Amino acid sequence: MASPVVGIIMGVIFGASLVLAGLTNPDRIIGALRLKDFHAIRTVVFFVLVAMLGTWILGLFGAANLSIKPAVVLSVMIGGALIGIGLGLTGFSPATSLASAASGRIDALITVVGMIFGAHVYILIYPSVVVRLEKIFNFGNVTLPELTGVSAGIWVLSIFVAGSLVLLITWSMQPRFGEADLGVKGAFPASTDSQTVAGGMGLLLRSDYIKAAYVFRRWKNLLFLVMLLCLLLNQASFWLVITGQVEISGNTNFDAPVVAGADNTRAGQTTPEEGSGSFMLFGYNVTFGLLSSIMRVTSIILILASAFYALIMSFGMSVSFKGGLGGLNHICGALYMALIIFVLLMPWQAFFGPLVLGATYTTQELIRWSTTDISDNFTMVLFYLRFSGYLALILLLLILTQLRSLRWVRAIKAVSREDDRNPNP
Amino acid sequence: MEESNSRTTPLPWWAAGLLLGLVQVLAIALVGPMGVSKPFVDTDVKVLNSVAPEYSEKHPLLSDEQYKDFGYGWWFNIGIVLGACFAALHLRVWKIRTISAWWRRNHDAPALLRLIAGFCGGVLILLGAGLAYGCITGQFFGGWAQLSLSAIPFTITLFGFGMLAAYIVYPKTPNRLEEED
Numbered sequence: 001m002a003s004p005v006v007g008i009i010m011g012v013i014f015g016a017s018l019v020l021a022g023l024t025n026p027d028r029i030i031g032a033l034r035l036k037d038f039h040a041i042r043t044v045v046f047f048v049l050v051a052m053l054g055t056w057i058l059g060l061f062g063a064a065n066l067s068i069k070p071a072v073v074l075s076v077m078i079g080g081a082l083i084g085i086g087l088g089l090t091g092f093s094p095a096t097s098l099a100s101a102a103s104g105r106i107d108a109l110i111t112v113v114g115m116i117f118g119a120h121v122y123i124l125i126y127p128s129v130v131v132r133l134e135k136i137f138n139f140g141n142v143t144l145p146e147l148t149g150v151s152a153g154i155w156v157l158s159i160f161v162a163g164s165l166v167l168l169i170t171w172s173m174q175p176r177f178g179e180a181d182l183g184v185k186g187a188f189p190a191s192t193d194s195q196t197v198a199g200g201m202g203l204l205l206r207s208d209y210i211k212a213a214y215v216f217r218r219w220k221n222l223l224f225l226v227m228l229l230c231l232l233l234n235q236a237s238f239w240l241v242i243t244g245q246v247e248i249s250g251n252t253n254f255d256a257p258v259v260a261g262a263d264n265t266r267a268g269q270t271t272p273e274e275g276s277g278s279f280m281l282f283g284y285n286v287t288f289g290l291l292s293s294i295m296r297v298t299s300i301i302l303i304l305a306s307a308f309y310a311l312i313m314s315f316g317m318s319v320s321f322k323g324g325l326g327g328l329n330h331i332c333g334a335l336y337m338a339l340i341i342f343v344l345l346m347p348w349q350a351f352f353g354p355l356v357l358g359a360t361y362t363t364q365e366l367i368r369w370s371t372t373d374i375s376d377n378f379t380m381v382l383f384y385l386r387f388s389g390y391l392a393l394i395l396l397l398l399i400l401t402q403l404r405s406l407r408w409v410r411a412i413k414a415v416s417r418e419d420d421r422n423p424n425p
Numbered sequence: 426m427e428e429s430n431s432r433t434t435p436l437p438w439w440a441a442g443l444l445l446g447l448v449q450v451l452a453i454a455l456v457g458p459m460g461v462s463k464p465f466v467d468t469d470v471k472v473l474n475s476v477a478p479e480y481s482e483k484h485p486l487l488s489d490e491q492y493k494d495f496g497y498g499w500w501f502n503i504g505i506v507l508g509a510c511f512a513a514l515h516l517r518v519w520k521i522r523t524i525s526a527w528w529r530r531n532h533d534a535p536a537l538l539r540l541i542a543g544f545c546g547g548v549l550i551l552l553g554a555g556l557a558y559g560c561i562t563g564q565f566f567g568g569w570a571q572l573s574l575s576a577i578p579f580t581i582t583l584f585g586f587g588m589l590a591a592y593i594v595y596p597k598t599p600n601r602l603e604e605e606d
Contacts, residue, residue, distance in 0.1 A: 007503075011501040015506060082586075084583045115465050
């Protein structure tokens with residue numbers, strides 16, 4: 001299939017796409033590296049997410065032709081640094097320099113000439129430098145799922161969430177020069193709106209922004225309540241188990257880490273049996289199986305709700321900024337705390353082992369700790385810090401975030417009252 | 426009208442990202458992840474094999490058969506040039522330019538310095554691509570699409586040093602992106 005004809009067709013599509021995406025403009029790349037222009041960042045992040053998701057789906061059907069590069073960490077890091085310097089200096093990557101040169105840029109053409117010379121330098125240093133570097137920190141052609149034992153689906157989901165957050169954060173940030181100056185067709189009509197609002201000439205428009213902020217406030221409060229409920233349910237389940245009200249039962253394979261709610265339950269792992277060591281609550285038989293399900297479900301909801309909570313804060317910040325509603329310092333603070341909550345809640349132990357612990361835990365982890373001897377004080381403190389203290393910290397952060405966002409709401413209310421008093425500024 | 430068109434990004438970010446992502450998925454379905462830098466090495470290998478065959482026989486890279494292949498990758502790069510040229514002509518953005526707005530804002534020096542910087546940058550980019558086993562297209566975009574471990578250290582140093590270099594070379598932000606020379 002890898003014939004010259006396929007190569008040319010794929011190249012034509014890719015080259016045209018680069019021009020259409022605006023990535024052949026070095027100003028876009030430099031602006032992105034200086035964090036002044038987010039078009040290229042958003043494009044690249046979305047590119048990565050779509051390609052990753054598509055490749056994963058292809059892999060499910062066995063249709064992906066993969067070619068994993070060797071993870072020779074030191075060599076890759078040096079190479080990445082050199083490309084980074086070149087990119088920061090010129091604003092071109094190998095692909096965009098070719099496409100940009102074809103669009104008439106002389107500097108890109110000279111960069112292509114430089115790359116041909118660079119290939120020559122690489123060939124010259126290959127025997128003395130590259131061959132030696134190949135032997136240092138060489139992990140081989142390995143993927144993240146292979147290295148960690150975590151399924152590709154979980155990795156795709158995690159990176160997708162992280163990438164979506166980057167998109168949302170950059171979406172809410174206005175570039176120093178409006179995108180109209182950068183020439184994005186039809187983008188940022190709000191830049192003129194915000195100027196109108198800032199000039200005190202668009203009270204109707206500002207009223208719209210205020211209403212939008214109230215919508216986000218309602219969602220924010222709802223998510224806060226959901227997270228609060230999940231935290232309380234999770235802790236109630238934990239204390240019922242740990243105080244012996246409900247006995248732990250069932251066989252579990254402790255060696256393989258399992259992310260809560262993941263679909264990668266393996267052979268040898270069985271869910272705890274129901275029916276033994278239960279107690280009655282309001283006439284309902286509470287078993288360990290039920291509690292483990294509650295812990296699993298609440299963990300998943302907590303992670304998702306925290307992501308949406310941060311998302312809502314980001315939207316709120318964007319509305320507040322564009323509408324000139326004030327309280328930006330409060331909503332920014334709330335956004336950062338919401339992001340910290342999300343990061344802390346993620347089950348990092350599933351990816352990096354027990355050295356990096358996320359606040360959410362699996363039933364298997366709880367059983368493993370519960371069946372370990374924790375008679376000495378240090379281990380006991382660690383145990384309660386892990387399963388209760390960590391979530392208490394999350395609860396504290398959540399309350400602080402909510403309080404901070406309340407100050408943002410108060411600032412908007414003050415603006416709303418001011419507008420009501422002076423309808424004709 | 427043409428002035429404003431030449432500064433226009435034809436697609437919004439989401440459409441551009443979607444298009445590029447789908448192109449990558451199509452490439453992986455048909456052949457494999459896209460890569461741009463290897464054909465540059467292939468070209469040099471071809472030249473050196475012709476110019477200095479005795480030296481090439483003893484060289485571990487020049488004697489490697491995988492670098493003597495003028496197949497898919499080489500034609501892929503030709504396709505990039507053709508596709509970009511066609512798109513630029515179709516969008517009426519094809520224009521001879523030497524300096525970018527960021528360069529003009531930060532350097533009063535003539536275009537020659539920009540060209541020298543471009544050449545040096547090109548040398549570093551391809552040297553880095555060789556050491557990193559792939560360039561931005563192959564190692565970054567292709568690496569993350571396949572969830573390969575090597576994409577992580579590559580991404581960290583690429584953007585870390587990229588941002589540092591951009592901050593040093595382009596400390597001043599242009600007020601607006603004027604049309605390039």
